[in-house]
Amino acid sequence: MKTLVVAFEKDGRIIPAVYEVIEAAKSLGGELLTAVLAADAEAVAADLAGRGGGKVLAVSNPALAHFNDESYAAALQELISKYKPSAVLSPATLYGKALMGRLAAILEGPMASDVTGLSVDGDKLVATRPSYGGSVVADVTAVSDDAPFFVTVRPKIYSESTEGAGEVIVEMVPDSCFETRARVTDVKVESGGSQNLAEADVIVSAGRGIKGTENVGVVRDLADALSGAFGASRAVVDAGWVPYASQVGQTGKTVNPKLYIAVGISGAIQHLVGMQSSQTIVAINKDKDAPIFNIANYSIVGDLFEIAPALTKKFKQELQN
Amino acid sequence: MNIVVLIKQVPEIALIKVNESANKVEFPQGPGVVNPHDEYAVEEALRIKEKVDGKTAVMTVGTDRAESALRACLALGIDEAYLISDDLFTGSDSQAIGKILSAGLKKFGDFDLALAGKQAVDSDASQVPAAVAGTLGLPQIMFVRKFEDIGGGKATVQRMTEDGYDVVETSLPAVVSVVKEINEPRLPSLKGKMAAKKKEITRWSAADLGLDGSAVGEKSGSRTVKVAPPPPRPKGEFIEGETPEEIADKLFDKLRENQVL
Numbered sequence: 001m002k003t004l005v006v007a008f009e010k011d012g013r014i015i016p017a018v019y020e021v022i023e024a025a026k027s028l029g030g031e032l033l034t035a036v037l038a039a040d041a042e043a044v045a046a047d048l049a050g051r052g053g054g055k056v057l058a059v060s061n062p063a064l065a066h067f068n069d070e071s072y073a074a075a076l077q078e079l080i081s082k083y084k085p086s087a088v089l090s091p092a093t094l095y096g097k098a099l100m101g102r103l104a105a106i107l108e109g110p111m112a113s114d115v116t117g118l119s120v121d122g123d124k125l126v127a128t129r130p131s132y133g134g135s136v137v138a139d140v141t142a143v144s145d146d147a148p149f150f151v152t153v154r155p156k157i158y159s160e161s162t163e164g165a166g167e168v169i170v171e172m173v174p175d176s177c178f179e180t181r182a183r184v185t186d187v188k189v190e191s192g193g194s195q196n197l198a199e200a201d202v203i204v205s206a207g208r209g210i211k212g213t214e215n216v217g218v219v220r221d222l223a224d225a226l227s228g229a230f231g232a233s234r235a236v237v238d239a240g241w242v243p244y245a246s247q248v249g250q251t252g253k254t255v256n257p258k259l260y261i262a263v264g265i266s267g268a269i270q271h272l273v274g275m276q277s278s279q280t281i282v283a284i285n286k287d288k289d290a291p292i293f294n295i296a297n298y299s300i301v302g303d304l305f306e307i308a309p310a311l312t313k314k315f316k317q318e319l320q321n
Numbered sequence: 322m323n324i325v326v327l328i329k330q331v332p333e334i335a336l337i338k339v340n341e342s343a344n345k346v347e348f349p350q351g352p353g354v355v356n357p358h359d360e361y362a363v364e365e366a367l368r369i370k371e372k373v374d375g376k377t378a379v380m381t382v383g384t385d386r387a388e389s390a391l392r393a394c395l396a397l398g399i400d401e402a403y404l405i406s407d408d409l410f411t412g413s414d415s416q417a418i419g420k421i422l423s424a425g426l427k428k429f430g431d432f433d434l435a436l437a438g439k440q441a442v443d444s445d446a447s448q449v450p451a452a453v454a455g456t457l458g459l460p461q462i463m464f465v466r467k468f469e470d471i472g473g474g475k476a477t478v479q480r481m482t483e484d485g486y487d488v489v490e491t492s493l494p495a496v497v498s499v500v501k502e503i504n505e506p507r508l509p510s511l512k513g514k515m516a517a518k519k520k521e522i523t524r525w526s527a528a529d530l531g532l533d534g535s536a537v538g539e540k541s542g543s544r545t546v547k548v549a550p551p552p553p554r555p556k557g558e559f560i561e562g563e564t565p566e567e568i569a570d571k572l573f574d575k576l577r578e579n580q581v582l
Contacts, residue, residue, distance in 0.1 A: 066487065069451070069461045094482060098463035101451025105419050110542030113415070113446040130551065131445045132337040136346050139547040147542070182460040182491035185477075190485035198483055226582075244466070244502035245481070250334075250442055251357055251501040259581050269335040276554070280581045282572065298575060299559045300568055310565035314573050319582065 001030030001120060004085035004148070005053065006076065008067070008095055009036065009044050016199055017091035019160035021153045022052045024118050025089055026161060028125065033057060034166075035079050037072055039065035045168040052164030057083070057171045066184035067095045073102045074177035080107065082171075085148050087125050089118075092152035093198065100150045109147030112140040114154045114254070116277070127151050133250060133273030155198045156256050190245065197248065202228030202259045205248055205275075206236050209264020209285065209304050213241035218308050219263045225315040231255065231275075233265045249274035261311075264304045267292025284308065322375030322471070324366040325429060326399070327422050327437040327449065328359040330383050330390035334442055339550040346548055352389040358438025361499050363394050364506040365468065366436055373472050376400050378429070382410055382421050388522060395517035396509035402520065403429065407527040409534040414541035415444055419452025421537055424530035426457065433493040434476070439464055439500050447498075454496035462489050466502040 003025045007018045014036070025032050032054030036045055041058035049056045059075050076099075080088065088103070090096040092114040104111040116137075117128035127140045127149070142149040197203060204223035206216060223230040232242040234249050248255055250270040260278035265271060267283070267290055275281070276295050283296035284307050293299040300307055336349035355363070366377045378401040379394040381387050391402035405425045413421065426435060435454075440447040447463070454461030466486060467479040474493050479486040481500055509517075527534060534540060560575065562568040576582045 069454070069463070073455065094464050094480075097447045098451050098461065101415075101419075101448040101463075102455035102461060104416055104448070105452035105455030108536065108542070109416075110414070111416055111446075111448055112543060113448055126546070129445075132346070132443055133334045133445065134551055135334060135337045136339050137549050137551050138545045140543050140545050143540075143542055143544050149543075180460065182462055182489055182495065184487045185490050186488035187482075188485045188488070196483040244500070245485075247501070254445075259576070273334070277551070280576070280579070281554075281557075282576075293557065293559075295554050296557045297555060298572055299557055300572065301559065301561075302565070302568065306565040307568060310569040311572065314566070314569035315582075318573060 001028050001087065001123070001125065002083070002085045003028060003030060003032050003087045003089060004080065004083065005032070005034040006088065006090040006096070006099065007034050007036040007048055007053070008091065008093065009038050012043060014044050014047060015091070015093070016160055017093055017155040019051055020155060020158040021089050021091050022161040023158040024153050026052055026164070028118060028120055033083055033085060035059070035076060037064045037075055042168065042170060049166035049168050050164070052161035052166070054164070054166045056166055056168045058168055059171050059173055061178055063178035066187060068180050068183065069098055069102055070180040070182060071178050072099050073106060075173045076103055077106060078173040078177065079171060080148060086145060087149045087151060089151050089153055092154045096152050100152050104150040107147050109150050110142040111150040113152050115151050116154050116157050118151065118153070125149050130277065133269070134276055154256065197229050197231055197246070197253050197255050200229035200255070200257050202226045203231045203248070203255055203257045204228050204261040204263060205231035205233060205265060206242065206263050207233040207265030208235040210236065210241070215305070216241055218305060222261065222263065222308050222312045222315070225312045225319065226259070228259070233271050262292050262296070263308055265292055266290045267295070322369060322373050322434070323432040324369060324375060324434045324436060325378045325380055325426060325432045326359065326362045326366045326394070327435060327453065328363065328379050328381045328390060328394060329356045329441045330354070330381060330387040331356045331441055331443040339548055341549055344548055352386050355390045355393050356438055356441045358440055358442065358501070360438070360506045361501055361503050362436040362438050363397060363399060364504045365499055367398050367507070368504060369434070369468065369471055378403060380405065380422065380425050380429070382406070382413070382418055391522055392517045393509070395520050396513040397507060398513060402522045403525065404522050405525045405530065409527045409532070409538045412539045412541065413537050414543045415446045415448035416452050416543070417537040417541040419449050419456055421530070421532065422449065423453050423456035424532055425525060426453065428525065428530055435494070435496045437498045439498050450496050450498040460491045460495045461497070462491060462495065463498045465497050465499050
């Protein structure tokens with residue numbers, strides 16, 4: 001097995017999900033390579049090499065300052081034809097999914113998306129992935145080894161690789177890789193003070209039970225007390241109380257934090273498919289028959305306007321001293 | 322402006338079951354529905370047409386049953402529908418579907434924009450739009466939440482990111498996938514439904530598209546070797562108490578005990 005991990009950086013730092021993919025790649029054994037494409041890739045390459053990335057292939061060009069589907073795919077195509085990995089792994093982030101879908105098509109390789117487990121059977125890589133909103137878990141393999149097997153790995157499944165001795169190799173690719181038709185002209189951060197859902201260890205989500213936009217703070221406060229991210233059900237987003245970026249569920253984001261607290265969410269299937277793989281689920285709802293209680297580890301039947309502030313107070317008291 | 326929306330007919334996912342002994346996914350009866358994410362792509366195509374004029378089409382790969390999904394789009398005001406159907410395509414993985422749709426778009430001819438939903442709710446892969454762009458060598462912008470501008474051979478869009486958005490400019494033709502935030506889909510009118518019933522659906526086979534069955538259907542590059550239901554969640558418990566404070570104390574202790582916090 002020769003595995004190539006695709007790294008992404010943001011503001012001069014490798015994103016945490018990359019180290020999770022490196023951890024996954026290490027578990028497969030064999031040779032490990034990591035490609036990093038950036039305006040100044042060498043600046044972040046040493047960190048990758050020191051945290052288990054193996055041979056770190058650094059491609060630097062001003063055109064790589066922002067993620068670009070065309071240039072990233074073209075540059076990786078060069079590296080893949082030079083190093084001939086049997087598998088190419090990337091985090092299943094928005095950029096990762098877009099890039100790998102394209103690259104697999106260009107190189108006519110098989111692909112498995114949003115994988116939650118990787119193993120080796122004989123000399124074959126087996127990718128385990130949920131589908132049908134998590135109702136099915138499938139093991140997928142590549143039929144031939146004519147092209148690499150492309151895999152995106154769901155964030156927050158593997159722990160981050162923290163160590164390993166590697167080396168940095170500066171790679172040059174032809175300038176034609178950077179001639180693209182699409183280009184990023186602006187980058188906007190809109191987090192609204194909360195951290196991003198895909199990377200959060202703790203998510204606290206609001207449902208219709210909060211009754212109105214004026215009560216969003218009750219749930220946000222609880223998220224803040226746990227240093228967690230704030231999420232929401234579709235009903236809350238459709239009502240305009242919370243922006244779409246916070247939506248968890250079928251038409252929003254799929255998340256799997258260590259702790260998910262559902263506040264005033266009844267648990268329609270469309271919501272459950274987006275969060276049911278969370279490690280520990282706490283649900284607060286006034287209806288004891290709410291479907292969310294069927295999947296919760298800890299269920300609290302009660303008025304969220306009493307329970308949530310009590311939890312906020314308790315967590316603040318215990319965790320912030 | 323010529324817009325082709327790539328859609329998929331999907332089963333009702335809440336009714337999906339896994340037959341573990343037969344190593345098979347069992348689907349509910351019934352024709353299924355248009356993939357919910359694709360509804361936003363269809364709506365956006367209609368809105369762009371209303372703004373800059375042009376022609377809209379929907380295209381899918383499927384069996385005869387997928388006709389109902391295409392007609393649902395025609396009922397909303399889409400001008401043309403294309404059903405790519407062949408026994409050779411049965412069992413295609415996402416990359417294979419990308420190849421087939423790419424061949425379909427080539428046969429379709431000139432288009433400015435290929436639109437699709439961000440993913441299908443059955444395969445949950447998010448592969449097909451990027452695979453089409455890769456196969457056809459076109460620019461791609463995935464997970465778009467807004468068209469700021471389109472016309473004159475180019476488009477400016479907002480691409481969703483984990484913590485905000487990128488503004489991306491591209492020349493056309495391009496392949497764009499969209500997220501729910503982009504619009505609120507309309508409902509069909511009775512007149513639209515009636516008109517949709519009478520519209521012709523263009524059907525293409527593998528031979529029509531010059532595909533010989535290699536790398537598609539049973540010859541897809543990936544193979545599903547095993548299917549299983551998700552591991553069951555541990556049985557939960559109710560946390561009760563006389564006061565909210567008591568409940569909070571108990572929950573905190575449980576989370577501590579199990580090293581969640």
